[in-house]
Amino acid sequence: MDLYEHQARQLFEEYGILVPRAEVTDSSKKAREIARRLGGRVVVKAQVKAGGRGRAGGVKLAADPAATELTARQILGMDIKGHRVRKVMVAEPVEAAEEFSVSYVLDRATGGFLALASARGGTEAGAAAVRRPERVARVPVDPAEGVTSSKAAGIAAAAGLPPQSVDTLVRLWQVLVREDALLVEVDPLVRTRQGRIVALDGRITLDRNARFRQARWGVEHTEHDDPLEAAAAARGLTYVRLDGEVGVIGNGAGLVMSTLDMVAGRGARPANFLDIGGGASARLLADGLSVILSDPSVRSVLVNVFGGITACDTVAEGIVQALDTVRLTRPLVVRLDGTNAARGRAILDERAHPLLEQAATMETAASRAAELAGEG
Structure with a gap:
């Protein structure tokens, strides 16, 4: 069961992972009000369970509240890879000094997990990984051991991530384990000019076998759009x-x-x-x-x-x-x-x-x- 980005963001925040301030709405007029509360200049992001939103026009910067209303009106109702946009997330922009990508994924063949991390993140990360696959670190994670600070430091070192990311790597693992997830991914995970590590995007897939522990989301939030x-x-x-x-x-x-x-x-x-x-x-x-x-x-x-x-x-x-x-x-x-x-x-x-x-x-x-x- 895939969560929407704003739901993944909610979990990240609950586990102490830094995320931009943001609100979700299905109304362009309310998007304008949210932008005003967030300081005017914002990012408007389509809330669909599909990749490539940016290239499809589903992620745009808006310079002020009026532009936010217009942008939200353009994005709401869009079709992105068969997914109809019914809500947008309006978030404060974050200036990144560096962008990374990090994920934990279940590896059914080994009965364990894989940590996948790269010093490249954002929209060009996939192409970079194809050109230079050695830049994507693939680190096995023993479920019994988990991701300790020491393990996280090893993952960061293998991928070329900054030492400041270690705490976030540990917390992302906690999200995976405690929320019964099969996949937890952040792309991009950024370091700001002030040295903070912030999750700008998130993707979480929950284990349907643990549905009885996931009632908080409700059926309507975990159904597949595709x-x-x-x-x-x-x-x-x-x-x-x-x-x-x-x-x-x-x-x-x-x-x-x-x-x-x-x-x-x-x-x-x-x-x-x-x-x-x-x-x-x-x-x-x-x-x-x-x-x-x-x-x-x-x-x-x-x-x-x-x-x-x-x-x-x-x-x-x-x-x-x-x-x-x-x-x-x-x-x-x-x-x-x-x-x-x-x-x-x-x-x-x-x-x-x-x-x-x-x-x-x-x-x-x-x-x-x-x-x-x-x-x-």
Whole structure:
């Protein structure tokens, strides 16, 4: 269950993480009043559960209350990647000396978490990560140990974040654990000229299995705006829709994120994040393929699985059964590695679907999926 930015901001504030002063409204006239209370010059931000709001025109600076009313009127009602803007957040602007990005994400393959951090943040962070993936630090976090001050200092050092960020890294971990979250992300996390660390944006995904402890948000606040994300959630899938053309399925958050980077590095854009976890059953694969193929922007699909607890031959059998359930309408590239990989590849060879092909490595699989997407 994804929270809106203003809800994530509320949690950050409750846990002692610095955030800009802000208020939320569904009225352009009230936006004008909020701007007056905040000092006049503000940032107006569309409240939708989608990335790329800035590029879509959903985040704008307003010089004064009158401009704020006009800007809010322009943003309210916009359609951003299929999400209708019903509310805006009006926030005080913050001048940043440096921008970073930080997130904690569940890694189902290892049964732990990953800390992902970069000394680059903001709208160009994704492109920078593709050009220089080594700049994104990926630090495993043992759930039993958690993120202590010492662990946070290690994450900051690995990513090139300033020492002042350590306390915020610890507090973000507390949000993840105490609020039953699967993902906590801040991009950008900034250092101001005065040396303060401030979260300018936030994204939180809550674990639906802990819904009984999350009544504070209400059903209307945790429903998915995007119909594909809603369909995936109903099937128990960890799915996030992106704006690309290569559908991605993997087992484990770390592997999926590496696959997204690999696809982007081959000149294509990933269409989604989909983690089927360690138990890659036929039902999960069928549901995952069904959701991805329902996205009209998808031109090819990449399944990248490393066999561990679930062996590759079991995964291959699941893919075969899924193909009997789901009509494959776009090319499917499969890479299997790990336990019983040879047997798994043989099973897929026997299936011999005209749109199914295999790749020996993640690199060749990503290249082929990108090539097929380019061919349309």
